[in-house]
Amino acid sequence: MTPSATAPGALAGIKVLDLSRVLAGPWCTQQLADLGADVVKVERPGSGDDTRHWGPPFLHDAAGQPTTEASYYSACNRNKRSITVDMAHPEGQALLRRMAAEADVVVENFKVGGLKQYGLDYESLRAINPRLVYCSITGFGQDGPYAERAGYDLMVQAMCGLMSITGPADEQPGGGPLKVGVAVIDVVTGLYASNAILAALHARQASGLGQYIDMALLDTGMALLANQAAGYLATGEAPQRMGNTHPSLAPYQDLRTRDGHVLLAIGNDGQFARFCAAAGHPEWAEDPRFATNTARVRHREALLACMAPVLQARTSAEWIALLQDKAVPCGPINTIAQAFDDPQVRARGLRLELPRWRAHESPGPGPTHIAGVASPLRLSATPVSYRNAPPALGQHTDEVLHELGLDATAIAALRASGAL
Structure with missing residues (x-):
């Protein structure tokens, strides 16, 4: 499946300032981008999002040779524009506050209080943009005894009990706690976060005001237990690992x-x-x-x-x-290879081939097209649009800053100062 021109997305006109990295935050903002929001992803100059380097596997260039770009990044950053800004630099902070003043949504996944020193926390940005919807994603939330701890998907899979019900029983071959094969806590946290943002945007239509959203991986992990948690709460008996069998259905x-x-x-x-x-x-x-x-x-x-x-x-x-x-x-x-070859998967167009560079642009290093998985969201009147592949690091810095009102001289000065 290749991208095609579509009607404006459901979130056309919504501006998202994406200060997140790795998976949960970028997964959230990719959902918003797929639905038509203009998502500007802010990355560290020189290195970018950590997942650009989480390989192998790596993307391949037009000649079929591996690059230094990890495929992990491509899973959750399509339809976004990448800019590089050093938020530790005073001019970089001022630039991001200027962008936040015009944004509808900010998404970040820094440690609790981590952005306050830069004047990029919710209270600071709300003062200049009361309509701002601000979503923080952390491991354990903004309060409680674990609030200051860093949180990772695997850690939370273990802590919330998910690993205790995943995998063969202890007495079976290979028995013991097992993680899910993808970072499911991160992914579902991203989905819950995008739901919360949409709800906050809807509420803003009536109140005229934005609000703060506190998302935690641990909260999501507990919610993800679904019927298994309900069974424990009903009986007081903790479910056990059962391999691929179901606790409540047979066969x-x-x-x-x-x-x-x-x-x-x-x-x-x-x-x-x-x-x-x-x-x-x-x-x-x-x-x-x-x-x-x-x-x-x-x-x-x-x-x-x-x-x-x-x-x-x-x-x-x-x-x-x-x-x-x-x-x-x-x-x-x-296998995943067999799944992509399944006739139903092919008929639904679930494999995408997205261009990284527009026709009038000179291709930079790395791949010119990137394969991905289509969004499962199928809206009849405002369908998901596939505008561009996950961007090269800083690919859109000049473009976004021009839109903000900066001319070439001002951008060059920011670059020379180390802010970009």
């Missing part, structure tokens, strides 16, 4: 076939009855041990003992073909 897991595994996700008794009929064992659906989901969960081991030899009599593809038109959820367990 709802991976199952071995003749040539590998399939994922069977049966969520109700009707689906189970249809599976039994297709598998040639309609009597299972009448067995008191298996007739209801509650009974199947209680007799999970007996059910799996019945199912195992039957599942292993066919290949994974044969099971998927057999069940796909019978409203029985069953599918492959893909």
